[in-house]
Amino acid sequence: MRTLLRTPMSERPASERAPHLAKSESVARNVPRIFDLTLRIGELLLASGEAAEDVEAAMLGVTHAYGLDRCEPQVTFTLISISYQPSLVEAPVTSARVVRRRTSDYTRLAAVYRLVADITGGNVTVNDAYRRLAAIRRNRHPYPAWVLSLTAGLLAGAATFLVGGRVDAKAWLVFVNAVVAAIIGDRLASLVAGRGLPEFYQFVLAAMPAATFGIILSLNSSGLRGSVVVTGGLFALLPGRALVAAVQDGLTGFYITAAARLLEVVYLVAGIVIGVMLILYAGVSFDAQLRPSESLVGNYNPPVQLVAAMLLTLFFAMLLQASRRTLALVTLNGGIGWTVYGVLVYNGGVSPIVATGIAAGVVGLFGQLMARYRYASALPYVTAALGPLMPGSALYLGMLAFAQGQPSPGLVSISKAAALAMALAVGVNLGGEVARLFMKVPGPSGGIEVAGRLVPYLTGPRRAAKRTRGF
Incomplete structure (x- = not known):
């Protein structure tokens, strides 16, 4: 999701939704619940020491998978927030969460990553994701x-x-x-x-x-x-x-x-x-x-x-x-x-x-x-x-x-x-x-489409922050 995160919101492609996640009025009404789930996942990742970019990418992946295309996550040292704009004529919805405790539990971190992978793969509903997240938080540490x-x-x-x-x-x-x-x-x-x-x-x-x-x-x-x-x-x-x-x-x-x-x-x-x-x-x-x-x-x-x-x-x-x-x-x-x-x-x-x-x-x-x-x-x-x-x-x-x-x-x-x-x-x-650099981005055959043809990741455009001559 880093490539999507570095892409301006106006240029991001719409998500390909699974049949049970088709965008509808029920999804729109479910925005607060999706936001809460996303913030809880981001909190666990940030508290485990994950880098801010990876936390934002995971949060963007969760919201993108559940049909919220116009989302902007933001992560600082102790505060994570996310904003969603349903359309250009509607007011944005913003939610935030404070990270007060930090833990060193990489077993829990791995479990959260598996949950994020399943969500972005379109295999987990919001309710199932909540249940799995609650089970992850309840799990004891692997070593006494x-x-x-x-x-x-x-x-x-x-x-x-x-x-x-x-x-x-x-x-x-x-x-x-x-x-x-x-x-x-x-x-x-x-x-x-x-x-x-x-x-x-x-x-x-x-x-x-x-x-x-x-x-x-x-x-x-x-x-x-x-x-x-x-x-x-x-x-x-x-x-x-x-x-x-x-x-x-x-x-x-x-x-x-x-x-x-x-x-x-x-x-x-x-x-x-x-x-x-x-x-x-x-x-x-x-x-x-x-x-x-x-x-x-x-x-x-x-x-x-x-x-x-x-x-x-x-x-x-x-x-x-x-x-x-x-x-x-x-x-x-x-x-x-x-x-x-x-x-x-x-x-x-x-x-x-x-x-x-x-x-x-x-x-x-x-x-x-x-x-x-x-x-x-x-x-x-x-x-x-x-x-x-x-x-x-x-x-x-x-x-x-x-x-x-x-x-x-x-x-x-x-x-x-x-x-x-x-x-x-x-x-x-x-x-x-x-x-x-040598890993393929998600997509058909691990490539991206440029000018109507499929090219490898190395030869395709890789968006990042641009700065020239100090300006």
């Missing part, structure tokens, strides 16, 4: 709370092997500390969330245990790598889902939503920074032997790090409540992304920022292809696969430099973390767009 807490710990533990690159007795002790610290942080965040505390303070508390365990390991001279524990804890907290959605909204022209989402990312990262910095300042005052080089992926051990990257992707997907049937493909995609990154950095000598962008592009490309193969959203196949590429080490190095009174190296590391994050988001968006 205790599994998610354990998964958060294992994610941080897998990140220690990804960063450390070694498997020995000390590495396993670091792994155990990272697991325990992440579980404690997750439970603290859940506890204050139940009290209604904002997400900013949840991230402050969730970041403290990993930093505390890292300081404790660094107080003795046994050679334990406390910095690796801190870095592993950061991998479990970095808001990669919000970052990818923010950049995607900006690249597709939804600047207000992109700015709001980027501000959300800034606040969440600031919470992580404050939580870690409070502990690091205390640790530096007690002469904790924090060695920044430990948190860099300096020990190149491809087998260990590839397995760690795939496990990190698997646990990240479970934290996002991805369906069990998607876990294998998501894990494979994460392994592919990390392999591309490792080959470019360690064998090709490419800059880590450039390598991150290319690896993220490959992840976005394969994620989009997997999503089209399953007729689902690309988010479950992409977001978790980006986990191993998150800039956890650079962010930690910047915070440690500030805590040790070295502002110049700290600013350099923080800037590098921001560049890595931007390369990550732009790369995955570009990979998705490259995949769409």
Whole structure:
């Protein structure tokens, strides 16, 4: 529906209606109910982290399928609305809905996408769609709370092997500390969330245990790598889902939503920074032997790090409540992304920022292809696969430099973390767009009709926003 969404209303073709959805007075009287259904579907998609353009396309597809041709959906960060004009001489009808809660349940997201696909295919009536949507909202999460807490710990533990690159007795002790610290942080965040505390303070508390365990390991001279524990804890907290959605909204022209989402990312990262910095300042005052080089992926051990990257992707997907049937493909995609990154950095000598962008592009490309193969959203196949590429080490190095009174190296590391994050988001968006270039648009034989003949998608006109020479 993106092509239809980018087409001006006056040029949009009328929908081909199924027999039971023929436009009539009953359809006209059903406009409020169709609007309510469309807004509820849009709310679930936006709350799950879907990009604004995809939410608008889904909403337009629902209204188009039910015979409302002159519709204009609009999505911002917390507000979705839709307007319908029955004819040129009638007043438009507008309805809106506020998105107050955001969830990370990709199983529910996939179910909503299947519902939208069935609606646009003309196979579901309005009443049936309401019943299915109610069933989707009632469905429980695929993983209980205790599994998610354990998964958060294992994610941080897998990140220690990804960063450390070694498997020995000390590495396993670091792994155990990272697991325990992440579980404690997750439970603290859940506890204050139940009290209604904002997400900013949840991230402050969730970041403290990993930093505390890292300081404790660094107080003795046994050679334990406390910095690796801190870095592993950061991998479990970095808001990669919000970052990818923010950049995607900006690249597709939804600047207000992109700015709001980027501000959300800034606040969440600031919470992580404050939580870690409070502990690091205390640790530096007690002469904790924090060695920044430990948190860099300096020990190149491809087998260990590839397995760690795939496990990190698997646990990240479970934290996002991805369906069990998607876990294998998501894990494979994460392994592919990390392999591309490792080959470019360690064998090709490419800059880590450039390598991150290319690896993220490959992840976005394969994620989009997997999503089209399953007729689902690309988010479950992409977001978790980006986990191993998150800039956890650079962010930690910047915070440690500030805590040790070295502002110049700290600013350099923080800037590098921001560049890595931007390369990550732009790369995955570009990979998705490259995949769409080679996909066929809906229609007979996957082509579109131009001048009386059928042409492939690549040679046909693709409407998008046009801007020339800055005007």
